Amino acid sequence: MSVRVRFAPSPTGYLHVGGLRTALYNYLFAKNQNGKFILRIEDTDRTRLVENSTQGLIEILNWAGIKYDEGPVVGGEYGPYVQSERLDIYNNHIKILINSGHAYYAFDTPEEIEQMRKMLQAKGLNPKYDRRTMKNQLTLSEDEVQRRVSSGEPYVVRLLVPDDHKIIFTDIIRGEVIVDSSEIDDQVLLKSDGYPTYHLANVVDDYSMKITHVIRGEEWLPSTPKHILLYQALGWELPKFAHLPLLLNKDRTKLSKRQGDVAVEDYRKKGYFKEAIVNFVALLGWNPSSDREIYDIQELIDSFKLEKVNKGGAVFDIEKLNWMNFQYLMKKDTKELAIQFKTILIDKGYPEFSNDYLEKVIKTHRERVTFLHQILDFCPYMFQKPEKFDKEYFEKYWKDYSLEILKELQIKYSKMDDFVHDNLHKVTLETASEKGLKLKDIIHPLRLVITGRSAGAGMFETMEILGKNECLTRIQHFIESYEKNKLVF
RNA sequence: GGCGCAUUCGUCUAGCGGUUAGGACGCCGGCCUCUCACGCCGGUAACACGGGUUCGAUUCCCGUAUGCGCUACCA
Numbered sequence: 198m199s200v201r202v203r204f205a206p207s208p209t210g211y212l213h214v215g216g217l218r219t220a221l222y223n224y225l226f227a228k229n230q231n232g233k234f235i236l237r238i239e240d241t242d243r244t245r246l247v248e249n250s251t252q253g254l255i256e257i258l259n260w261a262g263i264k265y266d267e268g269p270v271v272g273g274e275y276g277p278y279v280q281s282e283r284l285d286i287y288n289n290h291i292k293i294l295i296n297s298g299h300a301y302y303a304f305d306t307p308e309e310i311e312q313m314r315k316m317l318q319a320k321g322l323n324p325k326y327d328r329r330t331m332k333n334q335l336t337l338s339e340d341e342v343q344r345r346v347s348s349g350e351p352y353v354v355r356l357l358v359p360d361d362h363k364i365i366f367t368d369i370i371r372g373e374v375i376v377d378s379s380e381i382d383d384q385v386l387l388k389s390d391g392y393p394t395y396h397l398a399n400v401v402d403d404y405s406m407k408i409t410h411v412i413r414g415e416e417w418l419p420s421t422p423k424h425i426l427l428y429q430a431l432g433w434e435l436p437k438f439a440h441l442p443l444l445l446n447k448d449r450t451k452l453s454k455r456q457g458d459v460a461v462e463d464y465r466k467k468g469y470f471k472e473a474i475v476n477f478v479a480l481l482g483w484n485p486s487s488d489r490e491i492y493d494i495q496e497l498i499d500s501f502k503l504e505k506v507n508k509g510g511a512v513f514d515i516e517k518l519n520w521m522n523f524q525y526l527m528k529k530d531t532k533e534l535a536i537q538f539k540t541i542l543i544d545k546g547y548p549e550f551s552n553d554y555l556e557k558v559i560k561t562h563r564e565r566v567t568f569l570h571q572i573l574d575f576c577p578y579m580f581q582k583p584e585k586f587d588k589e590y591f592e593k594y595w596k597d598y599s600l601e602i603l604k605e606l607q608i609k610y611s612k613m614d615d616f617v618h619d620n621l622h623k624v625t626l627e628t629a630s631e632k633g634l635k636l637k638d639i640i641h642p643l644r645l646v647i648t649g650r651s652a653g654a655g656m657f658e659t660m661e662i663l664g665k666n667e668c669l670t671r672i673q674h675f676i677e678s679y680e681k682n683k684l685v686f
Numbered sequence: 687g688g689c690g691c692a693u694u695c696g697u698c699u700a701g702c703g704g705u706u707a708g709g710a711c712g713c714c715g716g717c718c719u720c721u722c723a724c725g726c727c728g729g730u731a732a733c734a735c736g737g738g739u740u741c742g743a744u745u746c747c748c749g750u751a752u753g754c755g756c757u758a759c760c761a
Binding site: 205206207209239241242244245303307310318321323324325351353355368371374375376377380381382385386387388389390392394395396399414415416417418419420440442443445447449450451477480481482483484486487488489490507508509510511512513514516517518519520521527562563564565566575590594635636637638639640641643644650651652653654655656657 | 688689693697722724753755
């Protein structure tokens with residue numbers, strides 16, 4: 198039987214990085230096994246729906262390169278893939294469960310249930326639904342039940358959980374898990390608004406969509422026995438289960454807002470590459486037992502093994518993500534980066550630079566930043582003349598002879614035919630020797646004049662990229678300002 | 687509270703009875719150097735605890751502790 202897995206988010210907001218990892222592991226497993234990856238939207242909670250979030254979910258998944266084989270928009274033979282469009286299917290199964298005695302109608306109001314729980318808690322008992330004392334199909338007469346249902350009185354349908362029954366299942370990641378059914382509440386399967394709960398919809402859909410492996414977050418581990426009861430009640434074969442460890446904050450609580458960004462979209466906006474996020478998140482809770490850290494998506498697919506997923510939660514460490522982003526910044530093709538960078542510049546209102554120029558700037562500066570967009574902050578002087586000059590740097594390196602040398606260089610540079618690194622180095626070094634100075638005695642003041650700052654790429658590389666005209670203009674401009682005592686710091 | 691799951695350097699992890707417990711991020715130091723970086727070299731730092739099993743436990747079993755999850759007409 199060919200592998201079929203699904204990612205089944207609720208459209209209640211943005212995709213969480215934990216959700217991204219769940220989706221990714223499903224995807225990696227499917228592709229590794231030559232199976233199908235399905236996207237299903239679980240929108241049965243009408244109160245938490247967030248408009249357009251399905252669209253956002255799909256968009257961010259596409260951005261990350263996690264393509265689904267079946268799901269909303271693309272369709273597939275087991276659709277529809279949105280639960281609110283499958284209500285008939287759930288209702289049919291509810292009827293089957295009621296008729297077979299595995300589920301029953303219940304008519305209690307929320308207040309009555311609340312009261313029951315309080316009473317049980319007061320007695321120190323488990324606040325489970327007490328099916329023997331509440332208003333339901335088991336305590337009411339058949340006629341009464343019929344009357345209430347057909348009169349349109351609100352009702353829910355609950356799963357009749359057997360007493361004292363050990364539920365044992367094997368989780369691919371965790372091994373054998375045993376839960377006693379007496380711990381399990383008579384779960385609501387159909388809500389009074391006519392929508393199914395997660396438990397029912399999930400089981401029915403997984404079965405009818407022929408899902409072979411249920412790969413989901415650890416928070417679902419405690420409800421897996423409920424699902425198994427449902428499979429058994431419906432006489433269905435169980436899928437295999439794999440419960441993924443949680444993603445954690447720095448303080449080891451479940452990853453949440455407040456302690457940093459959790460939406461994938463936030464990271465995208467900050468300038469993280471999708472390759473970095475996918476690579477990073479993939480290695481949170483799993484790795485191919487190798488010393489390598491950098492993997493492209495195909496390599497992840499090729500080496501992915503569910504059995505090798507860790508059991509313990511993993512802290513989302515932004516420092517390592519940053520390092521990984523840097524790795525991809527260094528690795529990526531500069532042509533592609535230049536195109537991206539161009540849009541960043543345009544957004545910030547800069548004039549258009551040639552791709553060739555941008556590529557050169559990127560090549561010489563990317564090793565100094567974490568994000569592509571930071572190049573602009575790091576070397577704004579590559580895109581506009583320096584307006585201010587670093588005072589500390591000036592005071593440290595500008596000597597009484599510096600102006601004289603600068604004027605000499607101005608003349609020498611202006612006579613150069615080939616304004617390239619090696620020639621600039623040669624000419625500048627000659628000047629230094631003539632004056633009995635070291636190269637760096639000249640380079641620092643020169644850097645100040647050309648860039649206004651103390652930090653930057655190699656001076657001669659920088660000058661070569663800026664070009665002869667631009668450099669001479671900047672030197673001239675500096676001399677004028679300096680002599681008029683109009684330098685701005 | 688009950689139930690479940692987990693526990694190797696600060697963090698991500700390798701390890702599947704015998705290892706000087708390895709790698710990566712971070713941090714610290716050095717080298718390189720025109721600055722800032724990159725890079726290179728080196729350092730720091732871990733098997734939660736207590737019992738077993740065994741010739742031998744990080745590894746297997748049982749407790750304890752701690753953490754997390756679930757305990758909804760939310761998923």
